[in-house]
Amino acid sequence: MIALAEMCIELGQKQTAADTLAFLLLRIDMDPDIFIRAEALFADLESRICPRVILDAREFAADMDLVSMLEYLLDVAPREQF
Numbered sequence: 001m002i003a004l005a006e007m008c009i010e011l012g013q014k015q016t017a018a019d020t021l022a023f024l025l026l027r028i029d030m031d032p033d034i035f036i037r038a039e040a041l042f043a044d045l046e047s048r049i050c051p052r053v054i055l056d057a058r059e060f061a062a063d064m065d066l067v068s069m070l071e072y073l074l075d076v077a078p079r080e081q082f
Helices: 002-010 014-025 032-048 051-062 066-076
Strands: none
Touching: 002 014, 002 032, 014 032, 014 051, 014 066, 032 051
């Protein structure tokens, strides 16, 4: 998920990146290195986008479980175009 969030940032899909990172930051069982990376990405994103997007991402993530998050990401994640 962290790689997907990074890709979304690069592609300008800031809402998806914020949603993903907010979700990751709520996971207490995450690898500490990944948590630190997610925290840094989220802080950087937070400094560059509308505060409402960040608030929406935090609220969205709070209501998601892993399965729901994966279903959401399958719907909105960038895909390679053929």
